[in-house]
Amino acid sequence: MRVSIPTISLDPLVTKAFPQVSKTEAVSRLVSFIEPGNVAVLTGAGISVDSGIRAYRGQNGRYLNPNYHPIFFHELADPTPKGHRFRQRYWARSYLGWPAIKEAKPSTSHYAIGALQYSNLVHKLITQNVDGLHGKAIPITWGAYEKQRRILELHGRLRTVSCTRGHSQSRAVFQERISSLNPSWRKYVDELARTGSEPRTNPDGDVELRGRYFTDFVVPNCELCLLEGVNADEASIIKPDVIFFGESISSAVKDRSFRDLECCDKLLVIGTTLATYSAFRIVKHALEVGKPVMMLNIGPTRADKFERIEKIEMKSGAVLTDVCSLVLGPKAHHDPELRRLMMSGVVQPPIDDTADNDTGG
Template sequence: MSAGPVPLEHTMPPRSDVDEQGYAVLRRLVGDGGVVALTGAGMSTASGIPDYRGPDGRRRVQPMQHGEFVGSAEARQRYWARAFAGWTGFSAARPNAAHVAVARLQEAGLLEGIVTQNVDGLHQRAGAEEVLELHGSLDRVTCLDCGEPVSRAHVQEWLDVANPGFLARTATSGEVRPDGDVVIDPGAVRLFRAPRCLVCGGDRLKPDVVFFGGSVPRAVVEQAFAMVEDASTLVVLGSSLRVMSGYRFVRRAARLGIPVAVVTRGETRGEGEPLVHLDSLLGDVLPRLVEDLLGP
């Protein structure tokens, strides 16, 4: 991945229409400090990594399913062929204004912690620390048979050697999907050599992420719950909350009387939990929030 965050002053978007009453509530809550942020795919769309759902809440792409990946060598071959073709674009993504703003709020002491559903590592590259990756990271790969960990960069090197000329002769959709892969011709997939573990020789190498239908490790869930329970405010950024994996933390906060604020485009799941919901782009709200609370 390319190095270094984008300075906030170089990413400030033009002011746009924002619900000013809702924004005032958000500014007060964040200004009081003790905030925990729960971030979703909407954080990274401005970096060129699309989300699973559009503003209407409907799923736009079919993600890899955990059971299919674990149980089918053909599914693993398809995933790794697509991921190999998409890695250059995915790894080139840079933090956007929203990532930088979140890091600034954390550095200033207003934001206590970050729980992210994203697997792209862009929070850390923007300067954020102690980020809890709820769904893991595409930077890491694990053998499901022997547990051997390996970096995604090394797997990319192996695949390049095992599939010479594959990228040059394979047509892709061009758009990187949320799992870090791209759509490619099925005929090319059938010729692709998927990675094998260098320790046990098994073919069940899996990116260290929670695919749809998989389970977040219990220890990670408990850590996230503890962060939320200690928060003065839970701010949800860029998530429709359609998946219980993230929504459960909103429910816990609401049950404990912790204010919940949501900033995301389109509808969001909730049964009255959010105190305020800003239907706005994060790039329009978060840099402005930093400027108002911390100065330029």
């Protein structure tokens, strides 16, 4: 069966035009939506564009990079020599792309949501993003438990890796292991950093190799698997803890996403086309259980056909900080932690994708 990358139909019967509004009106509508509190927020790749991470799709719902051919889960998990070549390709590209993801800083939108979380206006946050930026923009008073309770990473995280037998390690440790086994590639990464010529990085950390071949790339084995007697080919089946194309989120994650939604009064969707069904069904479920839904996104989305959704076609970075200031009022200036969150964040969109900023994940 041919498996395609999810995208957004441009059929006029499926999508519809939403009226353009001024920034003032957009801020006012968002304030009215958020101010009562107990809001669930669902975010996509668009919210990380101001952090320098490209979105998957542009304003027409299509992939921004027409040459992007992601590896599917069944290819990565194939224990045969063919699967090993897929893993060489994936980890060579991901090895080059990880530094940009690791060094990315939260945008003003990430911190604005952090301020709303700190004030308990946003009770639950569900993100499709695997970059970990929401976790970097949380209140300093939150420990690991509160962070895990309040933020659900729907599609996983790039910062940890696991083998198929469940042995896990941090991405930083795995990256160092790759470096030690591939000195020529490490030299190449150092050269890219020195010249500032970073390769184009996709939201999942994958990059284009620009003519560099990966046949010499050594993929680390899982050392614990080897100690348990697993053969080397199977021990090399290691993946980041993210959901690949062709892979489904677990029932536990799906169930939690529904619970997180159901304990809130409404849903605010930011920076996503909802092309992946795992995110789309959260919006569907919100409508089914009678929750108001508002979307902040530029371009068509999978949910545009629903009449009960209120949509604002605008970049999150253009409005969320102002929304926070109005919703939080004087305490945004008097509370030191709120002041820190409100004054933090970068606005550094990728230079070559500025026309498509804040489109969907």
